[in-house]
Amino acid sequence: MSTHNLSRLAAELSTHAKVIQDHLEACNHAGLSLDTNAPIEVPLDLSNTEIREARAALLKSSKLIHDLTSGPRDLLMDLTVNVFIHLIRKLYCFGLF
Numbered sequence: 001m002s003t004h005n006l007s008r009l010a011a012e013l014s015t016h017a018k019v020i021q022d023h024l025e026a027c028n029h030a031g032l033s034l035d036t037n038a039p040i041e042v043p044l045d046l047s048n049t050e051i052r053e054a055r056a057a058l059l060k061s062s063k064l065i066h067d068l069t070s071g072p073r074d075l076l077m078d079l080t081v082n083v084f085i086h087l088i089r090k091l092y093c094f095g096l097f
Contacts, residue, residue, distance in 0.1 A: 004068055013061040019054035020044065 024031060029043050046052045067075055 004064065006065065006068065009061055009065050009068075013058060013065065016054045016058035016061065019050065020058060023048070023051050023054075 021031065023044065027043065027045070032038075032042060042055075044051050044055060046055070070078070
């Protein structure tokens with residue numbers, strides 16, 4: 001498996017974030033929010049290839065940084081918890097729990 005330079009990944013992340021932020025500001029959006037009154041969908045023009053590609057790259061870079069800094073053990077624990085929750089939901093749906 002390859003190694004990654006976190007500073008380089010952070011610089012890539014920043015570059016893609018700037019493309020998204022510039023687009024938001026051009027569309028009169030100050031930024032993004034998860035507040036209760038925030039839009040349900042991210043206000044991005046995904047028909048714009050540059051925006052769509054910047055968003056995809058931003059998501060990929062941020063997930064990679066998250067995964068690398070979490071490490072294998074924490075990632076496995078997150079996966080295990082998510083699988084367990086999914087299993088409990090399915091058991092509940094079928095009346096088995």
